Amino acid sequence: MHAVIGIDVSKATSQVAVAVDGKVVRNFKITHDVFGFNQLNSVIMQFNTFPDIVFEATGVYSRRLKTFLEAHNYPYTYLNPLTAKKQLDQLRPNKNDLNDAKHLAETQFILKRAKSYVQNPIYIELQDMSRFYQQLNHDIVSAKNRLHRLLQLTFPEIETLFSTTDSQQYWEIVSLIPHATMAKHSRQTLSDTIQSSVSRQIGVARLTRLVDKLVALGSLSAPTVAVASYNVTEVRYYAQRLIALSQSKANVLATMVDQTKDLPEYDIYQSIPGFSDKTVVSLIAELGDLHRFATSNKLNAFVGIDLRFNDSGDYKSSGFITKRGNTIARKVLFKAISNIASTATYGHQNHINDWYQKKKQSSMSKGTKKIAIGAMSRLLRTMHYLVLNNQLYDYDTASKR
Numbered sequence: 001m002h003a004v005i006g007i008d009v010s011k012a013t014s015q016v017a018v019a020v021d022g023k024v025v026r027n028f029k030i031t032h033d034v035f036g037f038n039q040l041n042s043v044i045m046q047f048n049t050f051p052d053i054v055f056e057a058t059g060v061y062s063r064r065l066k067t068f069l070e071a072h073n074y075p076y077t078y079l080n081p082l083t084a085k086k087q088l089d090q091l092r093p094n095k096n097d098l099n100d101a102k103h104l105a106e107t108q109f110i111l112k113r114a115k116s117y118v119q120n121p122i123y124i125e126l127q128d129m130s131r132f133y134q135q136l137n138h139d140i141v142s143a144k145n146r147l148h149r150l151l152q153l154t155f156p157e158i159e160t161l162f163s164t165t166d167s168q169q170y171w172e173i174v175s176l177i178p179h180a181t182m183a184k185h186s187r188q189t190l191s192d193t194i195q196s197s198v199s200r201q202i203g204v205a206r207l208t209r210l211v212d213k214l215v216a217l218g219s220l221s222a223p224t225v226a227v228a229s230y231n232v233t234e235v236r237y238y239a240q241r242l243i244a245l246s247q248s249k250a251n252v253l254a255t256m257v258d259q260t261k262d263l264p265e266y267d268i269y270q271s272i273p274g275f276s277d278k279t280v281v282s283l284i285a286e287l288g289d290l291h292r293f294a295t296s297n298k299l300n301a302f303v304g305i306d307l308r309f310n311d312s313g314d315y316k317s318s319g320f321i322t323k324r325g326n327t328i329a330r331k332v333l334f335k336a337i338s339n340i341a342s343t344a345t346y347g348h349q350n351h352i353n354d355w356y357q358k359k360k361q362s363s364m365s366k367g368t369k370k371i372a373i374g375a376m377s378r379l380l381r382t383m384h385y386l387v388l389n390n391q392l393y394d395y396d397t398a399s400k401r
Contacts, residue, residue, distance in 0.1 A: 001020060001021060001047075001048075002020070002021055002022075002052075002109065003018065003019070003020050003047050003049075003051035003052070004018075004019045004020075004051055004052040004053075004054065004105045004106075004108040004109065005017070005018050005019075005040075005043070005044070005051050005052070005053045005054070005105065006019065006054050006055070006100075006101045006102060006103070006104030006105030006106070006108065007053065007054070007055035007065065007101055007104070008055070008056070008097045008098075008100040008101040008104065009055055009056065009058045009061055009062045009065055010058070010061065010097060011061050012031060012032055013029055013030065013031050013032065013036070014029070014030050014032065014036075014055075014065065014101075015027070015029050015097040015098050015100070015101040016028050016029065016030055016040065016043070016101055017098075017101035017102040017104070017105045018043060018051075018105070019102075019105035019106060019108075019109070021109075022106065022109045024102050024105060024106065026043075027098060027101070027102070032061075032064045032065070037065075037068045040068075041068075041072065044072075044074060050074060050075060052077065052108050052113075053069065053074060053075070053076040053077065054076070054077045054079065054104045054105065054108050054113060055076070055077075055078065055079065055104065056079045056081055056084040056100075056104070057078055057079060057080060057081055058081070062078075066078065070118055075115045075116075075118075076115065076116055077108070077113045077114065077115055077116055078116040079104075079113070082324065084104070087107055087111065088100065088103050088104070088107065117289070117291070117292030119288050119289045119292065120289065122259060122263070123284070123285070123288040123289055124288075125259065126256060126259060126260065126281070126284060126285035127285050127286065127288065129252055129255065129256050129259075129285065130256070130281075130282055130285035130286055130328065131328075132252060133249060133252045133253065133256070133282075134328055136245055136248055136249045136252065137249070139245050140242060140245045140246065140249070143238050143241050143242050143245060144165070144166075144242065146234075146238050147174070147235065147238040147239060147242065148165075150231055150234050150235045150238065151174070151235060152224070153223065153224040153225045153229075153231050154178055154179045154180065154223050154224075154225060154229070154231055154232055154235055155174075155177070155178065155179055155180040155183070155217075155218070155221055155223060155235075156221065157180070157217040157218075157220055157221045158173075158174060158177065158180075158183075158214075158217060158221075160217065161173065161210070161213060161214060161217065168199065168200075168243055168246055168247075169198055169199075169200065169202075171239045171240075171242045171243050171246075172197060172198045172199065172239070172243065173194060173198070173210075173214075174235065174239040175235075175236050175239035175240050175243070176193055176194060176197055177190075177214065177218075178232045178235035178236050178239070179223060179227045179229075179232050179235075180217075180218045180221035180222075180223045181218070181223070181227040182218075182227065183214050183215055183217065183218025183219075183221075184215070184218050184219070187211050187212070187215060190211045190214060190215070191207055191208070191211050194207065194210070194211070195207060253277070253278060253281070256281040256285065257277050257281055259281075260280070260281050260284050260285075263284060264387070264390060265280075265284050265290070265387055266280060266281075266284065267392065268383075268386050268387055268390070268391070268392060268393070269283060269284065269383065271386075271392040271393040272340075272350070272379075272382070272383075272393045273340060273343050273344070273348035273349065273350045273393070273395075274336065274339040274340035274341075274342070274343040274344070274348065274350060274353075275336065275339070275340075276339065279332060279335070279336050279339065282328075282329075282332045283329065283332055283333070283336075283383075286326055286328050286329035286332065287299070287302070287303075287326075287329055287383075290383065290384050290387040290388065291387070291388065293384060295384075296377075296380055296381040296384040296385070299380050299381075299384050300377055300380060301322070301324075301325060302325050302326060302329075303325045303326055303329050303330050303333065303376075303380065304321060304322055304323045304324050304325025304326065304327070304330055305321045305322075305325070305330065305333075305373055305376055305377055305380075306321065306322055306325075307319040307320065307321060307322075308320055308321070308322050321373060330376075333376045333379060333380070334372060334376065336376075336379065337352070337356065337372050337375045337376060337379065338372075340352055340353050340356075340375075340379075341353050341356060341357070344357075349395045349399075350395065350398075351382075351395060351398040351399040351401075352375050352378055352379050352382065353375075354399065355374075355375060355378060356371060356372070356375045359371045359374065359375075382398060
């Protein structure tokens with residue numbers, strides 16, 4: 001007897017279809033709580049052997065079902081939404097939750113989908129932290145843009161105080177001197193205010209130069225609004241928010257590093273020239289356990305750099321990437337190729353850079369994006385090989401492969 005349980009997951013409930021030897025014998029709905037999962041558990045326990053359990057990934061909503069199944073050591077098949085859509089489209093002229101659950105169960109007898117690889121929960125935790133890190137990045141960019149707009153009204157010249165407007169010290173001074181009028185106090189008053197308020201001590205000579213420049217900028221500025229304007233309050237708000245966001249971002253990264261140090265991938269990725277701590281932990285978080293990928297081509301598809309071709313008649317396309325995979329991992333890998341190329345100029349040899357530079361020199365086009373994508377594919381293949389064989393990167397060995 002071959003039993004299959006197909007589950008269509010919604011926000012707070014799931015529609016369940018139980019099929020035995022190709023025929024649906026029961027349909028019911030469960031809630032995503034203890035009562036609902038106990039109901040599902042009682043159905044699973046009715047069979048002498050574990051039934052195939054098939055359901056589609058629905059973001060955070062399916063996470064509770066996954067957690068329940070893993071806690072009870074029930075194997076399951078976790079379908080990518082695009083894969084599920086392609087498999088079920090021909091079977092569901094009338095789409096609803098009941099039919100979806102039924103068709104998931106029925107097609108399992110035909111397709112015989114493999115069981116999903118269950119990762120160590122630490123990888124899921126790291127991915128959650130990585131997504132929070134990316135959200136903090138997004139919030140920082142948004143806050144910086146808003147601060148820039150407001151400073152054009154209160155004190156635009158202060159943006160030239162430092163070589164960059166990304167430092168915590170810059171935001172602290174903007175919070176202290178949000179309007180040009182405030183830079184017209186005595187030099188001693190400004191020095192005392194800055195020195196007592198910034199998080200990192202400033203040397204006397206540097207502080208003197210800083211105050212002199214601040215006074216000069218204040219005397220040149222012609223602000224749009226008065227010092228009593230509410231825009232000044234907004235400047236302070238966004239400057240302080242940027243400080244808080246920046247500190248939160250640093251804390252998240254530090255926590256991710258601590259969490260990943262005991263994982264085997266950490267030392268392996270660290271051995272690749274051009275990989276920083278941030279790159280290493282981001283890739284571990286976004287790629288997860290590479291053992292679940294049978295080949296590096298499947299890893300390419302997960303990231304979204306697998307090639308598609310659109311040929312017709314005599315026309316032969318050069319191929320283009322699908323971009324259907326993990327966008328964050330793709331972004332991190334793209335930056336990693338640049339870092340690998342940069343560090344190679346300082347003597348840190350890498351066979352990925354050797355290939356990258358060779359292709360750049362022989363390419364007839366001015367753009368390098370396609371070459372970088374090819375380098376990303378080779379980098380993933382290298383990472384996949386190193387993790388599966390538990391080896392550190394060695395240039396001499398890699399350059400001969």
